[in-house]
Amino acid sequence: MKVTGKAIKFGDNVDTDVILPGKYLVLIDPKELAKHAMEGLDPTFPEKAKKGVIVVGGKNFGCGSSREQAPIALKYAGVKCVLAGSFARIFFRNAINIGLPVIEHKDISAAVDNGDELTVDFEAGTIQNLSKGKSFPVAKLPPFILEILADGGLIENLRRRLNKK
């Protein structure tokens, strides 16, 4: 599994209220949610993300509420992957469960500038910054998480596994 896209950077402690404000939680359609992705920090984000981007955050990305609508909004806005110095735990699990890859690397924010072209290879465990001609290793995602991502999320994974029995 590999993704490529331009980086859009954010700072530390990006919380789920700025990723998807509470007033939109009554929306169910992922495409509707996507229109409000990152509204608390940059209302033009959905327009920028359309072509497929990689979000790069600082530490504690996704802190706050357990709302799964936050990673869903990012995914459907066009985010292919989120890289961050560290993640809040519920966001981390939610992202994987809905099929949005997330990778933690403590120095990622310093190694990437806004607009850099990145390629992330989940199986090999590498992030390549094509704009800077640099590559660095990251921890590989464990096989069961790669399996969930390859299936497109936890539900699809569970459906496949339960029906196999």
Next chain:
Amino acid sequence: MNISEKILAKASGKNVVHAGEIADAKVDMIMVHDLTGPLAVEAFKRIGVNHVWDNKKIVIILDHQVPAESVKAAELHKMLRKFAKEQKIRIYDVGKGGICHQVMPEKGHVLPGTVIVGADSHTCTYGAFGAFATGIGSTEAAAVFATGKIWLKVPEAIKVNVTGQFQKYVTPKDLILSIIGKLGADGATYKSVEFAGPAIRAMSIAGRMTLCNMTVEMGAKNGIVEPDEITRKFLEGRTAKALVPFESLKSDADASYEKVVDIDVTDLEPQIACPSSVDNVKPASEVGNVQVEQAFIGSCTNGRIEDLRLAAQILKGKMVKEGVRTLVIPASQEVYSQALKEGLIEIFTDAGAMVCGSTCGPCLGGHIGLLASGETCVSTSNRNFIGRMGSTEANVYLASPATVAASAVTGRITDPRELEASKA
């Protein structure tokens, strides 16, 4: 092992577990609410199993957008009622419950030694009863509906040892804000935070709930307090189930902790979390002149009867300042009813505050009491993020019920002891 490790070991059928290990834990109880439940139900239907694993271990609570403030919310509520009926799941509807984290223990769904997951980040509140409780997302909740199990990495633990006695008008809320200020918004990420020491043993269930509730604001997986007689007294009459012996829920003397933090509350002052991060904490005396347009007393953090009593003590016989919209929202129907019996509701209405039915309300800016641009709210809730209570250009300051009540009277953020001193 510490208490969290003991609970996870038992739930995963092992004698011993250690931090870092993955525990495949059996879930004793799961809760979803009206904003996370609909996604969970949709996801559950996609799995392709007909029935939930155990309908006695699932609770649905309508609390975030109640009573329905829009047709969209009404449709979500309708969907959850239908699912509850089909699967014979307990649902606490409008007027029958209140805020999920208050209703769960009140109705006997939280027992010491159990593993509880909830599709809400503040599920960690139940650690106040010696349960291992943590927040999850909707999809994961659907998976638990189907399987009754969840994988959890056994967390490293931080022990917070609390000694001393609180001064008048200084509360557990001030303690937890001060701890978050010290450790930071990611100071306990993935970790367990265990509260211990004489000041915790002397603390009410309400206070312990406030502490555990806000552990997620420093990233914790769970907050926890060893159960004791105070726990037993709260649970009496609320559950028919036999309780596990509390001796089995004590951390061993040689239990390992990543860090031990010692705090003496004797000199603790009222604390304020300033915009727009929960770890931006200062003593009330140092925030300067901050005028407020709204004061909110309520939420799963501070909407309990003890919180309302404290606010009423300050508001009794006074009027809130002209221009300060003051909202009081009891955390549950039970709390509301008790506040009525004690005459607290009258004190609030006489003071010019508006009392609303039990709901999460303004805390998450979804329903009632939203802020306009440039406005400031002092709130007993748990988050002050940008846009949390409405406009992205509004400011939220977090404080205790005593501080919020005092600030409602003066119209600016006020140390409650200052109001007391001016009265003398």
